[in-house]
Amino acid sequence: MKRISMVMCRPATNRPLVDTYGGHLNMDLVMMNPRRQKEKIVVILGATGTGKSRLSIDIASRFPAEIVNSDKMQVYKGLDVVTNKITEDEQCGIPHHLLGTVPPDEDFTRADFCYEASLAIGSIGARSQLPVVVGGSNSYVEALVTNHEYYNYHFRSPMYDCCFLWVDVEMPVLHKYVCDRVDRMVQQGLVDEVREMFDPEADYSKGIRRAIGVPELDRYFRTKKFLNRQARARVLKEAIEEIKKNTCKLASRQREKIHRLWNLKGWSLHRLNATKVFHRRGEEADRVWDELVAGPGAAIVTEFLYKNAALVDSGGFTCDPLLGIRFPHAIETTITASTVAR
Structure with missing residues (x-):
């Protein structure tokens, strides 16, 4: 579901910079955590058609982020309609990596993806941006975040601190x-x-x-x-x-793969149930999307990036710089995955 609203495309203001290598916030008012060793990345999973690209734009519009494509067909040049690539207008000016870059007749393996995606993630982090990995090729994502065998001795192991967002839709509806x-x-x-x-x-x-x-x-x-x-x-x-x-068979296989990652391999996935969005139209669909998917997704990423970091202004208030809200410092404002629609 790749409906992109113009609200998502408006430039974000006063967004804090994120040092994804150290887990720090590049803000004067931050009481920093001890330096982390892993790079923070957001990974958006879901079957074809569920709205992964839309959520990636939502997230990248709320945070200083760039997007890394993990769809094994969308990495190739050409066939933009067939592969359902996000259009330039839909990208809303947000940088996309590994999207339409590989010659169409070349083989692009999981090892190739791990190498190229790691370079992209490293360059994004070096610019103090948050890498958002999104696509339907779950085997590529699994190789990137867990399977060190796809790396040769020239490259370090993919030790990422991942926030997994799973956009799910009931199969008959999808x-x-x-x-x-x-x-x-x-x-x-x-x-x-x-x-x-x-x-x-x-x-x-x-x-x-x-x-x-x-x-x-x-x-x-x-x-x-x-x-x-x-x-x-x-x-x-x-x-x-x-x-x-x-295409229906592909969607079913992708969902089954995500269930295996969740149930058998113990991945900590935040499930965002978008089924109700598909029963709505127009502005009502956008409202339900924000309520059930974009809003909870942004809250989860906020907690992932800023947990244990108190943002205190000179007036003694704890601040959420993304939502523009100030709370008395004594009030606990932790956002948890319980906000996710299940």
């Missing part, structure tokens, strides 16, 4: 949404986009041609010149239905 999204993608030029790179000798096991939407259209492009208009329409319709079917 399946309907992604099927409708495929129809919109067709209207936006999906078929023409694939036609431009169609090659009858292409290998669909490599590069961007693995993306859902490319192999499904192979039969249509191979046979269309031999078919009459009615038969072409039928073959195209079958291809589009196959794209929908495979």
Whole structure:
């Protein structure tokens, strides 16, 4: 769900800088914690279509942050509609890394991702920005944060202090949404986009041609010149239905993978249930999104970044610089994951 409101795109004001390497806040009023060894990063997980990109823009609009793409198809150049890349307008001026940078015919492995993502995270941290890793390729994320085997001796182990936000939507609701999204993608030029790179000798096991939407259209492009208009329409319709079917399967696999990370591997995930958003339209949907996803997500990240750091102004008030709220210093203002909709 990639609806980006203009409210999200407005420049944030008075945002504190975050030293992600040391865990410090670069503010004069901060009573600092002992220096941490791990780099702080926010990781946004979720099945395709749940709203991960939208939440990443929300978070990066509230904090000094840059975004690292972790979708294995969106790293490639081209096929922007097929791979459902966030558009330049939707990016709201927030820097994005590993988005449309890899040549389309190259293989980009988990090891490649770990190497490139670590470089991006390091450069983001060096600019006192918060890295926000977002994408649907959970195997890439798992390799980045846990599997040291993907690193050779030239690079340090990926020892990150992670805040995991999981945007979740009930499967029947999500399946309907992604099927409708495929129809919109067709209207936006999906078929023409694939036609431009169609090659009858292409290998669909490599590069961007693995993306859902490319192999499904192979039969249509191979046979269309031999078919009459009615038969072409039928073959195209079958291809589009196959794209929908495979997208639904992908969403289910991604959700199952997240459940394994949560239940079997013990990842501490903050689940943000966005299902109700998909039952609303327009401004009401935006309101519910802010209430159930963006607001709780920002609260969780605030607690993750600023826990144990008291921000005290000269008047003896504890301040939340992000929300613009001042509390008497004696009042405890801890924000916990209990605010997450479940």
